[in-house]
Amino acid sequence: MNTVRMILCGNVEDSRMNPSEKVGVVSVVFVSTEEEKIKNKLKKLQDKNPEKFYMEYVTPLDVDLTSLSSPTTINF
Secondary structure (H helix, E strand, C coil), rough: CCEEEEEEEEEEEEECCCCCCEEEEEEEEEEEECCCHHHHHHHHHHHHCCCCCEEEEEECCCHHHHHCCCCCCCCC
C-alpha cells in the first residue's frame, strides 16, 4: 500500500474572533513518501523550534482524510 507521510505543526494562538480565548492551530509543514526524509526533517524542526509541537502523520494515498476520524474541538 502506498502511503504519504506528513509533518504537522501544532501551536496555540490568540483567537481572531475573541482575543481573550486561545485556539489550537495545526498546519502541514512537510510531506514525503520517504520515512528517512521525514525523520530527519522532524528532528531539525524540533531542534530549531522547541516551543512548537511537531508530529508525524502517515496515511494511505487516495483516502478521504475526513473518513479517518471525526473533528475535535479543544478549548484552552
